[in-house]
Amino acid sequence: MASTHDSAERGIEALVSCPKKRKRLLKSLQSEERRALLRQLQAHVEVHLAQGHRLAARVLLGISAEVAGDSLDLQYGVERTRIRWLEQEGLGDDALAAMSRLYELHRRRRSKPERGAELTMEMGILMDRSGRKKEALKLFRNAAARYQRMNQPYNRAAALFNAASVLYDLGRVGSSLRACHEALEQGGTGHLDLETHIALQMANSYEMQGHLDQAIESYLMAAEGYGGLQNRRQESSIRYRLGWLALQQGLPSEAWPQLQQALEVRREHDYGTGLARYHLARAESYRAAGMPEAARVHFRACVSLAAALGNEVLATQARFGLCRLTEGNLRSLPSYLKLPAPTGGEESIQRGRKGVYCRQIGEGFSQSQWSQSGDAEPSPEDRPALARLLKDLARSLRLEGLPDSEQIHRQERAVQAWQSNPRKPRKAGPGPTSV
Structure with missing residues:
Protein backbone atom coordinates (compact mmCIF):
# COMPACT_ATOMS: atom_id res chain seq x y z
CA MET A 1 0.00 0.00 0.00
CA ALA A 2 2.85 2.36 0.79
CA SER A 3 4.27 1.93 -2.72
CA THR A 4 0.83 2.74 -4.17
CA HIS A 5 0.70 5.96 -2.14
CA ASP A 6 4.26 6.81 -3.21
CA SER A 7 3.45 6.26 -6.87
CA ALA A 8 0.22 8.28 -6.68
CA GLU A 9 1.89 11.23 -4.96
CA ARG A 10 4.74 11.25 -7.46
CA GLY A 11 2.15 11.03 -10.23
CA ILE A 12 0.37 14.15 -8.95
CA GLU A 13 3.63 16.06 -8.77
CA ALA A 14 4.46 15.08 -12.34
CA LEU A 15 1.01 15.93 -13.69
CA VAL A 16 0.98 19.33 -12.00
CA SER A 17 4.57 20.34 -12.73
CA CYS A 18 4.85 18.96 -16.30
CA PRO A 19 1.63 19.80 -18.18
CA LYS A 20 3.32 19.26 -21.55
CA LYS A 21 4.13 15.66 -20.60
CA ARG A 22 0.70 15.00 -19.09
CA LYS A 23 -0.80 13.22 -22.09
CA ARG A 24 2.13 10.81 -22.34
CA LEU A 25 2.11 10.16 -18.58
CA LEU A 26 -1.61 9.38 -18.61
CA LYS A 27 -1.25 6.90 -21.47
CA SER A 28 1.16 4.83 -19.40
CA LEU A 29 -1.26 4.41 -16.46
CA GLN A 30 -2.95 1.09 -15.76
CA SER A 31 -6.53 0.94 -14.45
CA GLU A 32 -5.59 0.46 -10.78
CA GLU A 33 -2.96 3.18 -11.02
CA ARG A 34 -5.60 5.59 -12.31
CA ARG A 35 -7.86 4.75 -9.38
CA ALA A 36 -5.06 5.24 -6.86
CA LEU A 37 -4.10 8.53 -8.48
CA LEU A 38 -7.71 9.74 -8.39
CA ARG A 39 -8.02 8.84 -4.70
CA GLN A 40 -4.92 10.90 -4.00
CA LEU A 41 -6.14 13.81 -6.14
CA GLN A 42 -9.53 13.71 -4.42
CA ALA A 43 -7.86 13.97 -1.02
CA HIS A 44 -5.92 17.05 -2.15
CA VAL A 45 -9.10 18.61 -3.54
CA GLU A 46 -10.86 18.06 -0.20
CA VAL A 47 -8.02 19.85 1.60
CA HIS A 48 -8.07 22.75 -0.85
CA LEU A 49 -11.83 23.14 -0.43
CA ALA A 50 -11.49 23.07 3.37
CA GLN A 51 -8.78 25.73 3.18
CA GLY A 52 -10.82 27.90 0.82
CA HIS A 53 -8.30 27.46 -2.01
CA ARG A 54 -10.97 26.97 -4.67
CA LEU A 55 -8.78 27.99 -7.61
CA ALA A 56 -6.24 25.29 -6.73
CA ALA A 57 -9.11 22.82 -6.31
CA ARG A 58 -10.32 23.68 -9.82
CA VAL A 59 -6.87 22.96 -11.28
CA LEU A 60 -6.75 19.53 -9.63
CA LEU A 61 -10.33 18.78 -10.69
CA GLY A 62 -9.31 19.47 -14.29
CA ILE A 63 -6.38 17.07 -13.96
CA SER A 64 -8.71 14.52 -12.30
CA ALA A 65 -11.01 14.65 -15.32
CA GLU A 66 -8.04 13.88 -17.58
CA VAL A 67 -7.00 10.97 -15.34
CA ALA A 68 -10.56 9.57 -15.37
CA GLY A 69 -10.47 9.49 -19.17
CA ASP A 70 -13.38 7.68 -20.84
CA SER A 71 -14.32 5.59 -17.79
CA LEU A 72 -17.90 6.42 -16.76
CA ASP A 73 -17.28 5.11 -13.25
CA LEU A 74 -14.17 7.24 -12.72
CA GLN A 75 -15.78 10.28 -14.34
CA TYR A 76 -18.73 9.97 -11.96
CA GLY A 77 -16.76 10.67 -8.78
CA VAL A 78 -14.82 13.53 -10.37
CA GLU A 79 -17.95 15.21 -11.69
CA ARG A 80 -19.76 14.93 -8.35
CA THR A 81 -16.87 16.75 -6.69
CA ARG A 82 -16.79 19.36 -9.47
CA ILE A 83 -20.49 20.06 -8.96
CA ARG A 84 -19.84 20.66 -5.28
CA TRP A 85 -17.02 23.04 -6.25
CA LEU A 86 -19.38 24.93 -8.58
CA GLU A 87 -21.87 25.34 -5.74
CA GLN A 88 -19.18 26.69 -3.42
CA GLU A 89 -18.22 29.18 -6.12
CA GLY A 90 -21.82 30.40 -6.19
CA LEU A 91 -22.33 29.05 -9.72
CA GLY A 92 -25.67 27.41 -9.03
CA ASP A 93 -26.85 27.40 -12.65
CA ASP A 94 -23.62 25.78 -13.82
CA ALA A 95 -23.88 23.18 -11.04
CA LEU A 96 -27.45 22.40 -12.07
CA ALA A 97 -26.45 22.08 -15.74
CA ALA A 98 -23.58 19.74 -14.84
CA MET A 99 -25.85 17.64 -12.64
CA SER A 100 -28.43 17.47 -15.46
CA ARG A 101 -25.80 16.05 -17.83
CA LEU A 102 -24.67 13.52 -15.23
CA TYR A 103 -28.28 12.61 -14.45
CA GLU A 104 -29.13 11.95 -18.11
CA LEU A 105 -25.99 9.87 -18.51
CA HIS A 106 -26.60 7.56 -15.55
CA ARG A 107 -30.29 7.53 -14.63
CA ARG A 108 -31.21 4.52 -16.80
CA ARG A 109 -28.09 2.42 -16.27
CA ARG A 110 -29.49 -0.93 -15.17
CA SER A 111 -26.10 -2.14 -13.98
CA LYS A 112 -26.01 0.59 -11.31
CA PRO A 113 -29.58 1.39 -10.17
CA GLU A 114 -28.30 2.90 -6.90
CA ARG A 115 -26.44 5.55 -8.86
CA GLY A 116 -29.57 6.48 -10.81
CA ALA A 117 -31.55 6.87 -7.59
CA GLU A 118 -28.77 8.87 -5.96
CA LEU A 119 -28.57 11.26 -8.91
CA THR A 120 -32.34 11.64 -8.98
CA MET A 121 -32.22 12.73 -5.34
CA GLU A 122 -29.27 15.06 -5.89
CA MET A 123 -30.92 16.57 -8.95
CA GLY A 124 -34.00 17.26 -6.84
CA ILE A 125 -31.89 18.98 -4.17
CA LEU A 126 -30.31 21.30 -6.74
CA MET A 127 -33.72 22.03 -8.30
CA ASP A 128 -35.04 22.87 -4.83
CA ARG A 129 -32.14 25.24 -4.15
CA SER A 130 -32.66 26.97 -7.48
CA GLY A 131 -36.33 27.61 -6.67
CA ARG A 132 -37.77 25.08 -9.13
CA LYS A 133 -39.91 23.49 -6.45
CA LYS A 134 -42.41 21.57 -8.57
CA GLU A 135 -39.67 19.91 -10.59
CA ALA A 136 -37.85 19.08 -7.36
CA LEU A 137 -40.99 17.48 -5.95
CA LYS A 138 -41.32 15.18 -8.99
CA LEU A 139 -37.69 14.13 -8.66
CA PHE A 140 -37.97 13.39 -4.93
CA ARG A 141 -41.05 11.25 -5.54
CA ASN A 142 -39.22 9.48 -8.36
CA ALA A 143 -36.27 8.83 -6.04
CA ALA A 144 -38.60 7.47 -3.34
CA ALA A 145 -40.10 5.03 -5.85
CA ARG A 146 -36.64 3.92 -7.01
CA TYR A 147 -35.49 3.27 -3.43
CA GLN A 148 -38.68 1.32 -2.74
CA ARG A 149 -37.94 -0.98 -5.70
CA MET A 150 -34.40 -1.48 -4.37
CA ASN A 151 -35.72 -2.19 -0.85
CA GLN A 152 -33.77 0.68 0.75
CA PRO A 153 -36.17 2.01 3.42
CA TYR A 154 -33.79 4.60 4.89
CA ASN A 155 -33.13 6.26 1.53
CA ARG A 156 -36.81 6.07 0.63
CA ALA A 157 -37.66 7.84 3.89
CA ALA A 158 -35.04 10.51 3.13
CA ALA A 159 -36.60 11.12 -0.30
CA LEU A 160 -40.06 11.40 1.26
CA PHE A 161 -38.73 13.90 3.81
CA ASN A 162 -37.27 16.00 0.99
CA ALA A 163 -40.66 15.89 -0.72
CA ALA A 164 -42.30 17.02 2.53
CA SER A 165 -39.95 19.99 2.74
CA VAL A 166 -40.80 21.09 -0.81
CA LEU A 167 -44.54 20.63 -0.20
CA TYR A 168 -44.25 22.95 2.80
CA ASP A 169 -42.47 25.55 0.67
CA LEU A 170 -45.27 25.28 -1.89
CA GLY A 171 -47.82 26.06 0.83
CA ARG A 172 -49.24 22.53 0.87
CA VAL A 173 -48.85 22.13 4.62
CA GLY A 174 -51.29 19.26 5.08
CA SER A 175 -49.60 17.26 2.31
CA SER A 176 -46.24 18.02 3.90
CA LEU A 177 -47.38 16.57 7.22
CA ARG A 178 -48.71 13.44 5.52
CA ALA A 179 -45.38 13.00 3.73
CA CYS A 180 -43.57 13.33 7.08
CA HIS A 181 -45.71 10.61 8.65
CA GLU A 182 -45.14 8.40 5.61
CA ALA A 183 -41.38 8.97 5.87
CA LEU A 184 -41.42 7.80 9.49
CA GLU A 185 -43.53 4.76 8.62
CA GLN A 186 -41.42 3.84 5.59
CA GLY A 187 -38.02 3.73 7.29
CA GLY A 188 -37.25 6.97 9.11
CA THR A 189 -37.98 5.63 12.59
CA GLY A 190 -34.89 4.51 14.48
CA HIS A 191 -32.49 6.80 12.62
CA LEU A 192 -31.69 9.86 14.75
CA ASP A 193 -30.76 12.10 11.83
CA LEU A 194 -33.92 11.45 9.83
CA GLU A 195 -36.22 11.45 12.86
CA THR A 196 -34.79 14.81 13.91
CA HIS A 197 -35.12 16.46 10.49
CA ILE A 198 -38.66 15.14 10.15
CA ALA A 199 -39.59 16.35 13.65
CA LEU A 200 -38.48 19.88 12.77
CA GLN A 201 -40.42 19.84 9.51
CA MET A 202 -43.53 18.64 11.35
CA ALA A 203 -43.08 21.35 13.99
CA ASN A 204 -42.98 24.03 11.30
CA SER A 205 -46.12 22.61 9.71
CA TYR A 206 -48.03 22.33 12.99
CA GLU A 207 -47.11 25.91 13.89
CA MET A 208 -48.24 27.11 10.46
CA GLN A 209 -51.60 25.40 11.06
CA GLY A 210 -51.92 26.98 14.50
CA HIS A 211 -51.60 23.67 16.39
CA LEU A 212 -49.13 25.04 18.96
CA ASP A 213 -49.23 22.12 21.40
CA GLN A 214 -48.24 19.68 18.67
CA ALA A 215 -45.70 22.15 17.29
CA ILE A 216 -44.03 22.54 20.68
CA GLU A 217 -43.89 18.77 21.17
CA SER A 218 -42.22 18.34 17.78
CA TYR A 219 -39.83 21.26 18.38
CA LEU A 220 -38.74 19.62 21.65
CA MET A 221 -38.08 16.34 19.85
CA ALA A 222 -36.08 18.18 17.19
CA ALA A 223 -34.03 20.10 19.78
CA GLU A 224 -33.12 16.90 21.60
CA GLY A 225 -32.28 15.23 18.30
CA TYR A 226 -29.98 17.98 17.09
CA GLY A 227 -28.29 17.92 20.49
CA GLY A 228 -27.63 14.22 19.98
CA LEU A 229 -26.29 14.96 16.50
CA GLN A 230 -23.93 17.61 17.98
CA ASN A 231 -25.52 20.31 15.84
CA ARG A 232 -25.47 23.02 18.48
CA ARG A 233 -26.37 25.89 16.19
CA GLN A 234 -29.58 24.20 15.10
CA GLU A 235 -30.43 23.10 18.64
CA SER A 236 -29.91 26.65 19.89
CA SER A 237 -32.17 28.08 17.16
CA ILE A 238 -34.96 25.63 17.97
CA ARG A 239 -34.80 26.24 21.72
CA TYR A 240 -34.91 29.96 21.01
CA ARG A 241 -38.07 29.35 18.98
CA LEU A 242 -39.60 27.42 21.88
CA GLY A 243 -38.78 30.22 24.31
CA TRP A 244 -40.10 32.87 21.95
CA LEU A 245 -43.40 30.99 21.50
CA ALA A 246 -43.79 30.80 25.28
CA LEU A 247 -43.13 34.54 25.59
CA GLN A 248 -45.74 35.27 22.92
CA GLN A 249 -48.22 33.26 24.97
CA GLY A 250 -47.39 35.28 28.10
CA LEU A 251 -45.59 32.39 29.81
CA PRO A 252 -42.21 33.75 30.95
CA SER A 253 -41.76 30.90 33.43
CA GLU A 254 -41.74 28.46 30.50
CA ALA A 255 -39.82 30.81 28.22
CA TRP A 256 -36.68 31.56 30.19
CA PRO A 257 -35.44 27.95 30.71
CA GLN A 258 -35.56 27.34 26.94
CA LEU A 259 -33.95 30.70 26.17
CA GLN A 260 -31.26 30.08 28.78
CA GLN A 261 -30.50 26.67 27.31
CA ALA A 262 -30.43 28.15 23.80
CA LEU A 263 -27.83 30.66 24.97
CA GLU A 264 -25.71 28.05 26.75
CA VAL A 265 -25.69 25.74 23.73
CA ARG A 266 -24.71 28.65 21.49
CA ARG A 267 -21.90 29.53 23.89
CA GLU A 268 -20.62 25.97 23.64
CA HIS A 269 -20.58 26.22 19.87
Missing part, protein backbone atom coordinates in the same frame (compact mmCIF):
# COMPACT_ATOMS: atom_id res chain seq x y z
CA ASP A 270 -18.73 29.54 19.80
CA TYR A 271 -16.27 28.58 22.54
CA GLY A 272 -15.52 25.21 20.95
CA THR A 273 -15.01 26.70 17.50
CA GLY A 274 -12.71 29.40 18.83
CA LEU A 275 -10.74 26.82 20.81
CA ALA A 276 -10.40 24.53 17.77
CA ARG A 277 -9.09 27.44 15.69
CA TYR A 278 -6.64 28.30 18.47
CA HIS A 279 -5.24 24.74 18.50
CA LEU A 280 -4.97 24.73 14.70
CA ALA A 281 -3.02 28.01 14.69
CA ARG A 282 -0.80 26.82 17.56
CA ALA A 283 -0.10 23.55 15.75
CA GLU A 284 0.93 25.35 12.58
CA SER A 285 3.26 27.58 14.58
CA TYR A 286 4.96 24.58 16.18
CA ARG A 287 5.21 22.77 12.84
CA ALA A 288 6.81 25.81 11.19
CA ALA A 289 9.26 26.05 14.10
CA GLY A 290 10.39 22.45 13.59
CA MET A 291 8.65 21.09 16.73
CA PRO A 292 6.55 18.22 15.29
CA GLU A 293 5.61 16.53 18.57
CA ALA A 294 4.19 19.74 20.04
CA ALA A 295 2.39 20.39 16.74
CA ARG A 296 0.90 16.89 16.78
CA VAL A 297 -0.68 17.49 20.21
CA HIS A 298 -2.48 20.61 18.99
CA PHE A 299 -3.52 19.13 15.64
CA ARG A 300 -5.11 16.20 17.49
CA ALA A 301 -6.88 18.57 19.87
CA CYS A 302 -8.28 20.47 16.90
CA VAL A 303 -9.54 17.25 15.27
CA SER A 304 -11.20 16.21 18.54
CA LEU A 305 -12.95 19.56 19.00
CA ALA A 306 -13.96 19.86 15.35
CA ALA A 307 -15.46 16.37 15.36
CA ALA A 308 -17.46 17.18 18.50
CA LEU A 309 -18.73 20.32 16.76
CA GLY A 310 -19.48 18.54 13.49
CA ASN A 311 -17.12 20.99 11.73
CA GLU A 312 -15.62 18.99 8.86
CA VAL A 313 -13.76 22.00 7.47
CA LEU A 314 -11.61 22.42 10.58
CA ALA A 315 -11.24 18.65 11.02
CA THR A 316 -9.93 18.29 7.46
CA GLN A 317 -7.41 21.09 7.92
CA ALA A 318 -6.12 19.52 11.15
CA ARG A 319 -5.92 16.01 9.66
CA PHE A 320 -3.96 17.47 6.75
CA GLY A 321 -1.58 19.00 9.29
CA LEU A 322 -1.09 15.62 10.96
CA CYS A 323 -0.34 14.05 7.60
CA ARG A 324 2.34 16.65 6.88
CA LEU A 325 4.13 15.65 10.08
CA THR A 326 4.65 12.07 8.90
CA GLU A 327 7.89 10.93 7.30
CA GLY A 328 5.98 9.97 4.17
CA ASN A 329 4.59 13.51 4.02
CA LEU A 330 1.49 13.48 1.79
CA ARG A 331 1.66 9.89 0.56
CA SER A 332 -0.97 8.68 3.03
CA LEU A 333 -3.27 11.71 2.76
CA PRO A 334 -6.44 9.73 1.83
CA SER A 335 -5.97 7.57 4.95
CA TYR A 336 -5.27 10.55 7.20
CA LEU A 337 -8.45 12.33 6.10
CA LYS A 338 -10.40 9.34 7.47
CA LEU A 339 -8.62 9.15 10.83
CA PRO A 340 -11.02 8.70 13.78
CA ALA A 341 -11.18 11.70 16.07
CA PRO A 342 -9.51 11.51 19.50
CA THR A 343 -11.91 11.65 22.44
CA GLY A 344 -12.22 14.55 24.84
CA GLY A 345 -13.54 17.26 22.55
CA GLU A 346 -17.06 17.13 23.94
CA GLU A 347 -15.90 17.67 27.53
CA SER A 348 -13.73 20.62 26.49
CA ILE A 349 -16.58 22.29 24.61
CA GLN A 350 -18.92 22.06 27.59
CA ARG A 351 -16.68 24.47 29.50
CA GLY A 352 -18.03 27.23 27.28
CA ARG A 353 -21.57 26.79 28.61
CA LYS A 354 -21.04 29.14 31.56
CA GLY A 355 -19.01 31.77 29.71
CA VAL A 356 -20.18 35.26 28.82
CA TYR A 357 -20.11 37.39 25.71
CA CYS A 358 -18.18 40.58 26.34
CA ARG A 359 -15.65 42.98 24.85
CA GLN A 360 -12.78 42.20 27.23
CA ILE A 361 -10.64 39.18 26.37
CA GLY A 362 -10.04 38.25 30.01
CA GLU A 363 -13.73 38.05 30.90
CA GLY A 364 -14.87 35.24 28.67
CA PHE A 365 -15.56 35.35 24.96
CA SER A 366 -13.40 37.94 23.20
CA GLN A 367 -14.68 39.90 20.25
CA SER A 368 -12.03 38.44 17.98
CA GLN A 369 -13.02 34.93 19.03
CA TRP A 370 -16.66 35.63 18.21
CA SER A 371 -15.76 37.01 14.79
CA GLN A 372 -13.97 33.76 14.01
CA SER A 373 -16.64 31.43 15.35
CA GLY A 374 -19.09 29.39 13.35
CA ASP A 375 -18.60 28.13 9.82
CA ALA A 376 -15.86 29.18 7.44
CA GLU A 377 -18.20 31.93 6.21
CA PRO A 378 -20.47 32.89 9.14
CA SER A 379 -23.97 34.01 8.29
CA PRO A 380 -24.51 37.78 8.59
CA GLU A 381 -27.66 36.92 10.55
CA ASP A 382 -25.70 35.31 13.40
CA ARG A 383 -25.02 38.44 15.45
CA PRO A 384 -28.52 39.99 15.18
CA ALA A 385 -30.05 36.61 16.10
CA LEU A 386 -27.79 36.34 19.15
CA ALA A 387 -28.66 39.89 20.20
CA ARG A 388 -32.39 39.10 19.92
CA LEU A 389 -31.93 35.92 21.96
CA LEU A 390 -30.16 37.84 24.73
CA LYS A 391 -32.83 40.55 24.68
CA ASP A 392 -35.69 38.05 24.96
CA LEU A 393 -33.91 36.11 27.71
CA ALA A 394 -33.34 39.30 29.73
CA ARG A 395 -37.00 40.18 29.27
CA SER A 396 -38.25 36.78 30.44
CA LEU A 397 -35.96 36.82 33.49
CA ARG A 398 -37.10 40.34 34.34
CA LEU A 399 -40.76 39.32 34.09
CA GLU A 400 -40.05 36.45 36.48
CA GLY A 401 -38.15 38.73 38.87
CA LEU A 402 -34.96 36.69 38.54
CA PRO A 403 -31.63 38.41 39.26
CA ASP A 404 -29.62 37.40 36.17
CA SER A 405 -31.41 39.72 33.76
CA GLU A 406 -28.89 42.58 34.10
CA GLN A 407 -25.89 40.33 33.34
CA ILE A 408 -27.70 39.02 30.26
CA HIS A 409 -28.55 42.58 29.26
CA ARG A 410 -24.85 43.53 29.44
CA GLN A 411 -24.04 40.70 27.05
CA GLU A 412 -26.77 41.93 24.71
CA ARG A 413 -25.18 45.39 24.66
CA ALA A 414 -21.77 43.84 23.93
CA VAL A 415 -23.14 41.93 20.94
CA GLN A 416 -24.93 45.04 19.68
CA ALA A 417 -21.65 46.94 19.94
CA TRP A 418 -19.94 44.29 17.78
CA GLN A 419 -22.64 44.80 15.17
CA SER A 420 -22.24 48.59 15.06
CA ASN A 421 -18.43 48.65 15.36
CA PRO A 422 -16.99 45.32 14.15
CA ARG A 423 -13.27 44.89 14.67
CA LYS A 424 -11.40 43.73 11.60
CA PRO A 425 -9.75 40.36 12.19
CA ARG A 426 -5.98 40.29 12.14
CA LYS A 427 -4.48 39.18 8.86
CA ALA A 428 -3.21 35.64 9.00
CA GLY A 429 0.16 34.69 7.63
CA PRO A 430 0.52 32.26 4.76
CA GLY A 431 -0.99 28.97 5.85
CA PRO A 432 -0.18 25.44 4.74
CA THR A 433 -1.49 24.39 1.38
CA SER A 434 -1.96 21.12 -0.38
CA VAL A 435 -0.29 20.35 -3.70
